[in-house]
Amino acid sequence: MAVPIAPALARIRSLGLAITMADRGVVRFMRRTFAVAPSVSELWAGSIDFAPVSPKDGATLVAFFEALEGRAAPFLIQLKAGFASQAVALSGPISSATRSTITVTLSAGTTIPAGTLIGIGDPQSADYQMCEVLTDVISSAATVLDIAPRLRKPASPGTTVVLGTVYGKFQLADDRIAGFSSSVSAAELNISVIEARQ
């Protein structure tokens, strides 16, 4: 079944996304030294605050998210360059990848700043993953991108990577949408999300 895309009236007013790191815990010794194991699972989580809309549009908007039936179903929302991602517009195929770096064939000469979001694969595919570029790099025919979160699945050569405006694939973090309020003149919605892996 196609993953639904958030309607156009879902305009993001503020966005707080961070990669949460599930790790094996912190080992605390007598001297309070730490041994922090590398994370075993990394995924996006955070909150999205939508711009106020009319009460009618607000009802449409909240209906979209309620149709997800809580945390059960994923949805896609566009995260635009210049706001959620650095102002870059590039795309190209993967030539090779490790878990934390991918090599992409891109047109040469564009600066890709740290903080650029990338979408790997087809957003409708279960293998789709959104990542972030961690270090500045100049695009080339073999652009090596240092990324987080780490790739969950091996990326096949030829998989298309989009840089800049990408889709985030999320699911609601709660079964109840608590952040919806509507008045006579306006409706506002805030949702907490976690990355969907489906």
Place this chain on the structure above:
Amino acid sequence: MRLRTWPVVARISEWTTAVRAHSRGNAGTSGDYQFARAPGASWSAEITVPPMVTANALRFRAFLHSLRGRSGTFYFQAPDMQPVAIPQVCTLAGPYTTYTDCTMHTDGKPYADAHTGVIPTVYGTTGASIAADALAVTTSGIPAARLVVGAYMLIGGNGDPKQQLVRITSVSGSDVTVVPRVRSAWPSDTPIQIGRVYGLFRLAGATPEVPLMVQRSGAMTVQIEEAY
């Protein structure tokens, strides 16, 4: 291991850098308390980062993510770890006289409230060996004017994994006491430095979200703790 430093795009508007002591104890049945010091005091800090333009906020988000949770470490320098100098010679009007002052004004004397720049880092060595868990450090080669209560000091050479950030709590000639206690034993002639010093830190909890808004980010706080 990748060497990371706190990014310059993330200015610091407020910070609370403090030594977190380590003690164990409990309340007695009569309501009195008994605690015992334990090793393991360390630095912790809460840093407030003011709003940034979006491009810088995204860079900062990438920096936080590059740490990959609490496993990543970075060098951090709080603004007060980079003390600024004041005019060393102040000419005062009236009945006052000219005096020379380079003691960072712990002496209570009046001074001109004008910065002349960043105090250069001074390098010295330990004048004697230091035992693990010691409070006392004997310095050598550090000008007396720079041995000031409250000043930060680094013990150990750059790149030494045992290098430790401490704060001077008392001064007696070239002898100082410091907190947190020195974790590792150091031989005589170990490098020390005072001035633009830094500490090795990690995130103290979950990776914080950078709140993105239209054309800027919101202010945010980051909890960090010393990594050692």
